[in-house]
Amino acid sequence: MFQMRQCTNTFFKQRQRPCLEYQIKRCRAPCVGLVSPEEYAEDVNNTIRFLKGDSSDIHSTLIEKMEDAAEALDFEKAVLYRDQLSMLREVQARQAVYTVQGEADVIAIASQAGMTCVNVLTVRGGRVLGGKNYFPDVDSSEPLADNLSAFITSFYFQVTDDLPAEIILSHEIPDQVAVSEALATHFGSKVVIKTNVREHRSEWLDLATLNTSNALKTKLGDYLELHARFGALKDVLAEVTDRTIDRIECFDISHTMGEATIGSCVVFDQGGARRRDYRQYAIHDIQGGDDYAAMKQVLTRRYKKQPLPDLLLIDGGKGQLNIAKDVLTELGILNDTLLVSVAKGRRAQGGFRSITFYRS
Template sequence: MAALRAQLRTLPQLPGVYRMLAADGGVLYVGKAKALKSRVGSYFLKQVASPKTRALVERIHGIEITITASETEALLMEQTLIKALKPPYNILLRDDKSYPYVFLSEADTFPRLAFHRGGKRQKGRYFGPFPGSGAVRDSLNLLQKLFQVRQCEDSTFRNRERPCLQYQIKRCRAPCVGYVSADDYRRDVDNTRLFLEGRNEEVTDNLIARMSMASEALDFERAAVYRDQLAALRRVQEQQFVLRDVGSADVFGVAAQPGGVCVHVLQVRDGHVLGGKAWYPPLFGETAVTDILTEFLPSYYLQAAVGEAAGGRELPREIITPVELPEAALLAEAVRQQYGREVEIRSRVREARAAWLEMAQRNAESGLASTLANRGHIAQRFADLQRVLERDAPVTRMECFDISHTMGEATVASCVVFDGQGPKKSDYRRFNIEGITPGDDYAAMHQALTRRYSRLLKDEAVLPDILFIDGGKGQLAQAVDVLAELGVHQVQLIGIAKGEGRKPGLETLHFPDGGTLSLSADSPALHLIQHIRDEAHRFAITGHRERRAKARRTSTLEGIPGVGPTRRRALIQHFGGLQEVMRASERDLATVPGISATLAQAIHAALHSH
């Protein structure tokens, strides 16, 4: 249980799917979460009431997670895994009905649009799956208003002698009694199909225009109706990359830091994401992603355990990597000889495959972060730091300071704290810097250090064993002056100067006596120093951006660099409101005219920075 609780602390607050594992490695339960850390952690609370949940928790020996881009994707992946794995506690506790589809018949002269759940036996197109029946029914209702394609049963359609009420309220063009030609009706069907395929923005533009006109006419009630329709339309139009009826691939994501490497292999079969597995190959010095995969892939496919498949592992049609591999053709030929069939190795992918690649990369980064936060890794790094600094006493507490601003605007200093278990976020502090010359980093550092350690001395709080300053001799000098003024002599001071080209692994440590120290790139001590330095940098930038956005007193969107009034208006109109913009994924944001993929990524990061 202790190991499980340690793992819970490293889970991200991101949407995804979790798998509860038994002692033999079997899957007990599959669930989805909007925030993995909160949801999975809730199972281990003392006040859990359900006897079935308590019985499940008693059998849990491990947890695996797969991070997704949205809660909707997590819901769909959960459905796939439940059907594939049939976990016992899902069968007991969860409704395992299939997800709904929108069905468009093809055999009829006048095709029908309908709600569908179950086997796909009828001839026609099935669009979906969608996460809930309510959203599908709302969408069918909206499509009926927009395109007027019939939704009546075939038996009703064949026996009509006069138009029904749907024609009277302009939701059907009455093909049953010949009020519309087959060609005109076919155009309505084609528009419906194109929209459901995500290839038609005309309906969205029409709703945006109607909403704007209603607002200008001060008819806010009607504008609200259009806004709600637009939001519903966007939900239906969301690209669901977790489930697609095409493609079988192994998708590789790679995260590399000076302290380690994680390669996450995402398995996609027949368009269904079946989860993945993380691997942690040993890292010797600095290694590029290309080099890691060039070494890892042959081992993964050509040295696989006998018995997994005819040639080793189950071989998909495609291998998708985040970078182009110089020896891709050679590897493909070797795999073909071992497995007896062709495989394509690709790195430049789009649409669903790009989303799979993004998911694999996100999981690799999360896996590496969890591993580096492991208590064993932290202890080894602290011990190595004590050794290289030649300290008699162990290092139990460290602090690191950094400064962040934009051309002197909204300067913020950060203080992060590490103890024997890693980052101690409850002790993190930020300082809004005032009364200095804009852009004077030395004065900002002096003020932050003075405020921090004056308060610690006043409260008789614990002082750190080591104080790291992100910077070279000038920044370190400020720390020396402040601690001398305050009479603090027991804290060891170290400045962290970035190496040539700001390249990780080339940092130089500066000491108050003028001495310097450069550690090897594979040093656990250096990895710990890099970790606390990067954490201080992240914490400072986050605080600076929050302060800058608040100071500008503009909308949430306009506080984002690159998003002014025009793009803000385009986003609000496209999604029908700020709440819909907040729930949109990066891919959805990038569909808005004037919003590039890079800007969409920046907008998504800014809106979810907390």
């Protein structure tokens, strides 16, 4: 609405001309000075006021600015303010049903097929500002109320520093009074935890519950697709190995003109990408551009301390594969994994890859 920039500070500082966001009218290009600092600061202020629910004041200010711009024959600015007014009215119309007083976090929980989802819907100034889905690592066989209680304590004591006046829950938690008192002591303000609500608060809770249900369906759909891919991988590898493939670790070497060599490891299992297990290794004491030596170093450092995955993927051809084979042989663990290298080959531009297996 107010065309705030979404880029990082590093990207912002390096710009010498407007990016695509400016062309599609989602940013006013403060990076190259196409908007004055004062005007951009006003946009920032309007955004903050809008998120706090001060839409009526913004509405009056925009009307006044539009009229002033039209009188000064600055029609380009007048159109800008007109468009902002139009978008503001559209958002107000969407949220008309929620224009009541109150600040609350609306929290709903649901579980399906061993997966648990919690949706936190944020309501400030009587307006729904948005929500976020969480998939906590809990025992789905436990009662939902117990898992919800554990999530609430973790969320308010470790994740957020904002405590609203109300917390509306989809399930009554067993230690509701104790949790309320603990939150009040921690934040220094009173909070009321509710489960039985009516009218608009009931609609907020219905919305949070719907979000939870939709998020679970999407997550389970992704899981089923991933499970099917692992099944297809098993079929492809049936002639090579009969081991169950659950964890995959992939290695690649990169450098800048032979300098600053880095070995990267990404990890996947049947739950998807394991980003917390990703690692980067700074490579030292090798000749610049020697990918074989770099691969040897990173694999040695990795598997001296870590167990092997079911499938070890190496980016490269037979040379890199032989280096990996030598490293695992030296460590005495060559037969503990399936070793595969993936090279670009001559037809890489068409999406083709050359795959080489090592059979023990």
